[in-house]
Amino acid sequence: MSRGSVTVRAARWSATHPWRAIGLWLLLVVVAVGMSAVIPKQATKDKDNWVGQSGVASQLIEDANLGERPSETILITNSGAVLDKASATSVIGQLRQKMTAINAVGNVGQPVWAENGKAALLPIELKGTADDAADNVGKLVAATAEVQRAHPDLSIAETGEASLDKGIWKQVGADLGHAEKLSLPITFALMLLAFGALIAAGIPVLLAFSAVGAALGFYAPLSYLFPDGGSVANVVLLIGMAVGVDYSLFYLKREREERRRGHSTIDAVEIAAATSGHSVVVSGMAVIVSMAGLYVAQDATFSSMATATIVVVAVAVLGSLTVLPALLAKLGHRVDRPRVPLLWRLNRRIGPGGISRRILAPVLRFPRIALVIAAIGVVALAVPALDMKTEPGGLNTLPQAIPEVRTMTALQENFPSRGTSYSVVVKASDGQAAAAALAKLRGDAVKTGELVAMPGEEIRASGNTAVLTMASPHPDSSQEAKDALLKLRNDLGPAALGSLPGATWAVGGEAASSSDYGQHQRDQLPYVIAFVLGLTLLMMAFTFRSLAIALVTTLLNLASVAACFGVLSLVFQHTWAEGLLNFTSPGFVVSWIPLFLFVILVGLSMDYHVFVLGRIREGVQDGLSPRDAVRKGITESAGVVTSAAAVMVSVFAVFATLGMIEMKQMGVGLAVAVLIDATLVRIVILPSIMVLLGRKAWWPNKLYAASAAEPATDRELVKV
Known part of the structure; x- marks a missing residue:
């Protein structure tokens, strides 16, 4: 990079005007945080996630205004024993009185008694929309809890779509707070190990944390274009801390290295900007390009993740190129104070790339053997991915620690007809004929034994549209429930509704929506892979x-992604890791995880891949042989790569300890992939390939043309 490059000019201005640069950064962060406080963040609506046949059904129901009112259910049990009907009746009377007094309640239905005699339920219909229910459900939950306290001998609990969502997001909030409490001190400890000095260790953590806060603020107005699907804060924390620390680490390590070589602080900052600063920009662009692949998925939740991640990466890059040079210039040699004696001496004794030199020596000596052994290891880890099963998340993937989940599980066990439900909607030229056809379908469905009629549920009709709700007595993730959906769509539906003149029909419902959503993710994955790999390939070729x-x-x-998927299959489709990670295996990977992990992993692996290749290219430009350039590039970058990977692995591993299984799968997948990528791939496979390719690795770069004129050194590639 020339001294006139953008990264160098930005660093030079920041280094010579440190207080201005620091002040502008603080102003940026304050304004962003203020935006998050003033501008309410928008969340996705159910309609944003309508896909497939279930999306068609939801649209038909909405157009005919046949949607069911939001509802809640109060379940009364006696710890698995037979329920005393007199006691339960008394409790139901108290519940009815309290619920009727709540303005948000539209109607309190009649109690329903379980056939096994162990439970009773009280259905409650709420006023308004699902959004209104979400705002008011807390009043119902509080009233239910009050009755429960008065009757400790019974179990009185509430569940439903609104209360279940409330419980889930409460768990997510607790998980996020737990991740924040662990990730910050762990990251700081790793930085302390990397630098051996408090100030040097604190700067990357501080900048990364400020980038996360600023990104969440800037996302607030963007949420009006890309509403939050519920995971933005998690993803911004996850990715922001990883890349924010890494970018500062790349820059700070290089600046310290140049100061040790005798350069002044300003010169060291400029050299770091011309080398590591350039790598930071390329790495940031690679992550942004990869994350843009989520837009290809045509999914509202993924679009919000992509937008927020792009923002946090851009802010992290900006911080590393502006306020970081300013801090380094202002602190000078004091950045290495106060030193932690033991860690400082340990760092000085090991030296840059001390450990990697020992690993790299046999790799450079026997590149073919090293490549074959490493490739066998990666393939062995990747093979289980061939058997990876993906399914949408459901009740069985939610933590049983959430009270509403336990209640819903008990509800489905005691009232099978209240479990997995499907809505069959038909719009025809003759509304009466449509309702009659649905009545016939209901009779045929019940005869199969795979579906049951909902008690008290009648066919709803309006104009030329009619809706029938059926239920499967099996859990939503069971094969029986999936078979029931297929029978409705492929056999019963066409037989009863296919001959209606001018008819449009579809099978929807929550279980059908989950199934369609999972299939949509699987269908979009090839397009996302093609987009991300194609753009990153062009970007690397250009860079x-x-x-x-x-x-x-x-x-x-x-290779890294395949190994990651293989480990996911091994861990989450079997039971051997349940005790280790404190989860119950669902027997599959949640459907959105592979697509999301692929995009994230490609971006993050490019993070230090660009940095390593940049150091190797510096060696080639200095006239070193390919082997010596690889040795120099790997050893000089190994400390940074190891520290960066350690930060990523530790932050991601924290997510593997959380309660939500989706967060566990994401954390395990990212941590394992980064660990494999930073060790086996970057220290063994990459140098082996670069040595074996020799000068051909840079074709048609002018480095290849310039060095090709020195045939004598070609023989060095086969020498130790």
Whole structure:
């Protein structure tokens, strides 16, 4: 990079005007945080996630105004024993009195008694929309809890869509708070190990945390275009801390290295900007390009994740190129104070790349053997991915620690007809004929034994549209429930509704929506893969002016992702890791996880891949042989890569300890992939390939043309 490059000019201005740069950064963060306080963040609505046949059904129901009112259910049990009807009746009377007094309640239904005699339920219909129910359900839950306290001998609990969502997001909030409490001190401890000095360790953590706060603020107005699907805060914390620390780490390590070589602080900052600063920009662009692949998925939740991640990466890049040089210039040599004696001496004794040199020596000596062994290891980890099963998340993937989940599970066990439900909607030229056809379908469905009629549920009709609700007596994730959905869509539906003149029909409902959503993710995955790999390949080819480098990068990214998917299959489709990670295996990977992980992993692996290749290219530019350039590039970047990977692995591993199984799968997948990528792939496979390719690795870069004129050094590639 020339001294006139953008990264160098930004660093020079920040270093020579440190207080202005620091003040502008603080102003940026304050304004962003203020925006998050003033501008309410918008959340996705149910309609935003309508896909497939269930989406068609939901639209038909909405157009005919046949949607059911939001409802809640209060379940009364006696710890599995037979329920005393007199006691339960008394409790139901008290519940009815309290619920009727709540303005948000539209109607309190009649109690329903379980056939097994162990439970009773009280259905409650709420006023308004689902959003209104979400705002008011807390009043119902509080009233239910009050009755429960008065009757400790019984179990009185509430569940329903609104209360279940409230319980889930309460758990998510608790998980997020737990992750924040753990990730910050762990990250700081790792930085302390990397630098051996308090100030140097604190700067990357402080900048990363401020980038996360600023990004959440800037996302608030963007949420009006890309509403939050519920996971934005988690993803911004996850990715923001990882890349924010890494970018500062790249820059700070290089600046310290140049100061040790005798350069002044300003010169060291400029050299760091020309080298590591350039790598930060390229890495940031790679992450942004990868995350843009989520837009291809055509999913509202993924679009919000992509937008928020792009913002936090852009803010982290901006901080590392502006306020970081200002801090380094202002602190000078004091950035290495106060030193932690033991850690400082340990860092000085090991030296840069001390451990990696020992690992790298046999790799460079026997590149073919090292490549074969490492490739076998990656393939062995990736093989289980061939058997990876993906299913949408459901009740069985939610933590039983959530009270509403336990209540819903008990409700479905005692009242099978209140479990997995499907809505069959038909719009025809003759509304009466449509209702009659649905009545016939209901009779045929009950005869199969796979579906049951909902007690008290009548066919709803309005104009030329009619809706029938059926239920499966099996859990939503069971094969029986899936078979029931397929029978409705492929057999019963066409037989009863296919001959209606001008008819449009579809099968929807919550279980059908989950199934369609999972299928939508599987259908979009190939397009996302093609988009991300294609753009990153072009980006690497442009950055390094080398087709070979671009192709090698793509293959290594695929290797890391394949190994990640294999480990996910091993851990979450079997039971051997349940005790270790405190979860109950659902027997599958949640459907959105592979697509999301693929995009994130490609972006993050490019993070230090670009940095390593940049150091190798510096060696080639200095006239070193390919082998010596690889040795120099790997050893000089190993400390940074190891520290960066340790930060990522530790932050991601924290998410593997959370209660939500989706967060566990995401945390395990990211932590394992980064660990494999930073060790096996970058320290063994990458240098082996670069040594074996020799000068061909830079074709058609001018580095290849310039060095090709020195045939004598070609023989060095086969020497130790």
